[in-house]
Structure formats: C-alpha cells, structure tokens
Amino acid sequence: MIVELVIGTLTIIASMAIMVGFILIVLRLVRNAEDNYADHRLTLWQFFMLLSGTVALVLVTNTICVWLWAGLFRGLGVFATLEEAVYFSMVSFTTVGYGDVVVDQGWRILSGFVAVNGLLAFGIFTAVLIEVIRSLSNRYMPRG
Template identity: 40%
Template sequence: MIFQLAIGSLVIAISVAIQAEMFNLLSTRFDMLLRFERRYLHRFANTGAIILAVLFILLVHSINVWLWAVVFLLTGAFKTLEPSLYFALVSYTTVGFGDITLPPDWRLLSGMTAANGFLLFGWSTAYMVELVRRTA
C-alpha cells in the first residue's frame, strides 16, 4: 500500500510540474500570439487565440494521461499499451466506466489518477478564465 501511494504521489508531482511548465510556456507567449492573430485574423483573433489555447491545454492533459499509462505499464498493472492508455484516460477524466480495472495490488493508483485529473482540470479551467480575460 505504501509503495502504491509513493508511486502515485511521484506521478502526481511530475504531472503537476508538467502542467505548470507548459502553462508557463503558453503564458509567456500568449500576448505575442494574440498580437499576431489580431494582425491577420482581425475580428476572429480572440477566438483563434482561445482555440489554440484550448488545443494546447488538451495536449498538456494528453501528456499527463500518457504518463499514467506508462506507469501502469511499468508497474505491470497492464501488459499492453491499449488497455493501459484506455484505463488512464477513463480514470484521469473521472469517467470511470469500470469495464477495465486495476489488479488489487495496484488499485489505489486508480483513485490517485482520478484525483490528479480532477485537480488538473480544475486548474485548467481557472487558467482558461484568465486567458479569456487577457483577450478583452
């Protein structure tokens, strides 16, 4: 149990670092992106900037889902990539279909995956609110 919690905590810390660094990257470039789009897209510049930001945020979440999938593979919780990735995505998004589950030795990671996704999606929502505010 302690080993599962340690692994899950490490993965959560890594995913938070990934999201923080990627959001920082977008934040430092967002005003430049907005100016570029206003020059060429005129009336649709704000919409274009928000679309790119949403796609970027989805990329960040995809990276975090892949991180969890790799952890599930490395721990031996799943033997192949497809169920590992599927389970990571379903758990991270808190959909939780339950059609695939972790073995009892690793099931604490499913809750940690869901908690991680829940927190990072909340952070992403707050971040998007700030980006929309910056387009005004």
C-alpha cells in the same frame, strides 16, 4: 500500500510539473499577444486563433498526463497491453470510471491518484482558460 502512495505522489508531482510548463507557455503567449496588440484591438480571427491555440495546448497537456499514467501502469505490469493502460488512464483521469477495466488489488490505490490528478488538471485548466478569455476579451472588446 506505501509503495503505491509514493509512486502515486511522485507521478502527480511529475504531472503537475507538466501542467506548470503548460501554464508558463500559455502565459507567455498571452503576454506576447497583449504586447503585440497594445495599440489596437484584436480582430475576431486573432482572438479565435489565440483561444484555439490555448485549447489545443490544454488537450495536448491532458494527453501527455494520460500517457504518463499509462506508461506507469504498463511499466509496472498492471496491464497486459498499452491500449488497456491508456484506456484505463483516460477513463480514470477524466473521472468517468466505467469499471470495465480495473487494476488488480495490489495497485488499485493508484486509480484514486489518477482521478485526483485529473480533477486537479481540469481545475487548473479551467482557471487558465478563463484567465485567457478574460485577458483576450479585454483586448478584443475593451471597456470604456
């Protein structure tokens, strides 16, 4: 059990580092957009492209985190195939948890870590998307 706790904690820390990298990239993009459009409003197309780019980065970052967990499960020999490891990681990361693929008793505590990681990720990504929308909408439709 201690080994699972250590591995799960270290994997969440690695996943969080990936998410922090994502946040830094998005903040840089939004700040650059604010600087580039400081003297005029964003067009609808520019607003759409910046927001779409952010959503795409969210999807890429989530995918990287799922693959991180899948790689861990596969590396530990928890699943016989990569497809099983990716499927389980994705279902657990999104907290859907169908239960059609499960881990053996020796590694099941890691399942909870995957779900916690997914909850943290979706909370962070929701906050980032709201901030990006708020920031960009102030450029697209300034008040006053």
